[in-house]
Amino acid sequence: MSFTPHTPEEIREMLAAIGVGSIGDLFLPIPKGLRARSFDLPPGMSEFEMMARLQEMAARNGRIVPFVGGGYYDHVIPATVDHLAGRSEFYTAYTPYQPECSQGSLQALFEYQTAICRLTGLEASNASLYDGGTALAEAAMMALRVTGRDRVILDGAVNPFHRAIVRTYLANLPVEIVELPPVSGMLDRQGLDGKLDDRCAAVMVQNPNFFGRVADYSDLAAQVHKRGALLVSAVYGVSLGLLKPPGDMGVDIAVGEGQNLGNHLSFGGPAFGFIAARKQYIRNLPGRIVGETVDREGRRGFVLTLQAREQHIKRHKATSNICSNQSLCALRGLIFLASLGKRGLVELAQINRDKAEYAKRALAAVRGVAIPSAGPTFNEFTIRLPKRADDVVASLLQRGIAAGVPLGSYYPGEENSLVVTVTEKRTKGEIALLARELEAVLWN
C-alpha cells in the first residue's frame, strides 16, 4: 500500500526538470558505505488486512469492569467530542505558526486556556502539556526558576507515577527532592514543618490525593508562602465541578492530567496535561501560550505569544524544550467542558461522589473490609482488606473486575490497602457485583 501519487510519466518529467537520470541519483550524496545494511520488514498490506490484524490484537485484551484510576478515569464522553475534534481542519493542522490561516485552533486554545483558568481559579494557563506527570515536573522546574531556590518538597500522597516523573526530570539537576511519606493517607504536616525552610522552592501536593482524600490546602498555602515558597497542587478536572479550586486556596501553580476531560482511556494516551499559575509567573510558564490581539483593521484575533520563552527562539535558555504539545487533546477537553456546560460539570462531579459514597458503604459492609479513614473523599477511597490486596485484585481480575489499585507496591506497610475508584459509569449493579465477588474472594 502506498500513498504516493506519482505516475511513471510524471516521475520522468520531474527527473528531467531536476536534470538527473533516476531517483537513485538523488541519493548519491549518501556514501555507498553508509547505505542501510538491512531493512527487513514485511511486505505492505491493504487497509482491510491491516484492520483485521489489529482487530485480532485488540481482541487479546480483556474486557474488564474498571474500578481503577491511577490518573486515568473511565468517564462519559459526549458524541460531540469525537465528531468535532474529528474535523480534519483541526487534526491535520500543525502548531499555528501562521495565525491568519489558523484562527480556528488559536481561538479554541484561547478558550481552552480560559476554561482551565476558570476551573482552577488561576489567571494564566498555557495551551497544554504532555500529561499529568510531566506537568507536575514542569511545575517543579518552574517553581525552581521563579524562586531561584534548589529544593522541592513532594507529598508522598501524590500519584507515585507522577512523583517518579518528577524524580526523573530533576535527577541530573543540582536540586534536591524531599519526599514526605504520607501519614494516614495525608500530607505529613509535622514532617513538613521540619523541612520547609529558605531553600525550598515549592511544596507539591495533590487533591484529591492518591488515597482518594480531599483536602482544603488554604492554611498550607499561607504556611508555604510565609517561607517564600510556592504551593503546587495537582488537581482532577472533573472533581473541580464540586471541589474548592486551587486558586481559591492560595495555590500558585495548579497542574493536572486532562484525560478525564473528554479523552479516551486509549491504554494511557494520548490525553493532555494542564498547567495554570498566578499571572505574575506567566513568563516562567513552559510551552505554548495563545494571546489575544487585533489585526490591521482592529478585529480581534489570536496568536502564539510570549514566544521569547520558547526553544525555537531561546534555544538552551528556554523555559522548556516543549515544541509539540497535546493540542488536539486539549481541544477535546474544551469541547467536553462546553458540551457539559456550567451545570453539567457540577452534576457530573456530584454523581461521581454519590456513586463512590454508595460503593464505600457497600464495600464496608463486606465481612473483614474496613474503611481506615472517615476523611472526605471524591470518587476514590481506600479500603483495608484482611488479606494482601495484590492477591485479592489478581483473583478479582480473573472474574472480570479491576477492583482497585493495591497500595503495597507504592507504600510499604500498606500491603492490605486498596484504592477503589467509582465513576458515574459504574452502575449500582456493578457495585453490587464488586461487593459480592470481593466477599467471595475473601472468604471462599
Place this chain on the structure above:
Amino acid sequence: MELIYEISVKGRGGVRLPASDVPAATPLPGEFLRAEPAGLPELSELDVVRHFTGLSRRNIGVDTTFYPLGSCTMKYNPKAMEEAARLFLPFHPMIALLPGGEALAQGTLAVLHHMGEALEEITGMDAVTCQPLAGAHGEMTGIMLIAAYHKAKGNRKKYVIVPDSSHGTNPASAAMVGYQIVTIPTAPYGDMDLEAFKAALNGEVAAVMMTCPNTLGLFNPHIKEICDLAHGVDALVYYDGANLNAILGQLRPGDVGFDVVHVNLHKTFGTPHGSGGPGSGPVGVKKALIPFLPMPRVVRGKDGRFTLLNDNPQSIGRMADFFGNFGVIARAYAYTLMLGREGLIDVSEKAVLNANYVMSRLKDLYDLPFDQTCMHECLFSAGRQLRHDIHAIDIAKFLIDKGFHPPTVYFPMIVKEAIMIEPTETESKATLDAFVDAMREAAELAEKDPAALKRAPVTTPISRLDETKAAREQNVCFA
C-alpha cells in the same frame, strides 16, 4: 467569531448525563467545596456543534491544503489509521499494571512491542522505548539515557555539542538535563564545521546531537567521521529523527554509528499533527544503553507473552504516566503495516524527488544558499527580494491567499530570510506545479508590485495580527 463564552445563555442546558441509580451522598463540608460553579458556557448541543464547526472552517490542514512546512513533514494522514486507533480506546492502562493484569493487556502490549521492533529495524538500533510523548520529549529522554550511561561508567561530562543549524529543541532538551551547550557554526559546505567541531571536542563532552539530513535539507558529508571522533572521547552521538523521512530504507542511523535515536511518529509515520500534538517520540538505543531505558518496559518472554519490566534500578525512571501516546503509536503501527518494506522505501524516494523538483523549479528566482542536491526539503532565502523590502514573511502571507500553507520561514536562523519547503512524498506533481507557480508569482510581484505582497493575506477572516500587542498585554484568558 464570538468566543464560546460570549454565546453562552444563562439557563441553557448541555448534554444529559446518565441518571444516578444511587441515593445522594451527604454533602461535603463547605470548606472543601467551591463557592460557585466554574464559569463554563451554557449552550445547547447545536450551539456547541456550530461553534466548533465554525472554528474548524477558520483553520487549514493537510486535508484541505498543501502544507509544505519545512521540518514538520506534513504528509497525508491515511484515514485507516484513525480507525485502527479506535480499536483500542476502551482499554484502561492501569489494568496492565495490576497484579496479573499483563495477561489482560496482551493485545496492546503487542502493539507497543511490535512497533518498537519495527523501529529497531528501521533505525538500526538494538532496543526502543515508545514512552516519550513528543519529539522534544524523546530528545530529553535520550540525553537522560546518555547522562545515565556516563554516570554508570564514572565519566565526568559537562558539555553537549550541537550545530548552529539544529532545532531549538536540541539545546533546550540538553540544557533541561543539566548540560552546558557548545554550539558549532555551519561551514560553507552546509554542515557543521568539522575543524571547529574537532577543536571543541574533548573528554568532557557527553554527547553530540546531529540532525541527518540536517535542517538545511542536506546530507551531512562527514557524519561518519563525526560519530567516530565523538566515540574517540567516549561522547555518544544523538540522532534527531525529525528528518528521518528522507532516509527511510536508504540509511540507518545505527549503521552509521549513532548511539541514540528519536523518531517523530507524527512526522515520518504519518500520524496527524493535531494542531500541535499529540505526537510521539520513541527512542532507540544501542546495547550499552538498554539498562537505562525508562520503565515500565514491554518485554517479550520466551513463551511469547508480553510482560512489563518495572523494577530495574539502573533505569532513568519514568518519562510519562503510562506507556506513551498509545493511540499515536497504534496509528503508526497501522501505517507501518500498510506500507511495509517497499512502501517505506517509496516514501523516502518520493519525498526526495518532490523536494528536488521544487528546488529545481524555483532556483532561478530565489537565492539558494546551498546549491546542491537536497534531501526531503529545500532551503531558499528571500535575500534577493529584500532589495524591494520584501521579506520571507510577505511571501508566506501571499501563499496563504493562493491557497497554500506557507513553508517554514526564518528557520534555520543561520540563513537570512529562510524559506524552508518540505513537500513530502504524498503530494502530486500537479500540486507542486501550482505551488511553484504561486512562488514564482510572488517573486514577480516583489519586483513589480511589492505593496500587493505587503497587503497579504486578504482572503483570510483576519489580516496580519499585532504580535507586539499580544506580548505586551498578555491577555491569555477571557475576562
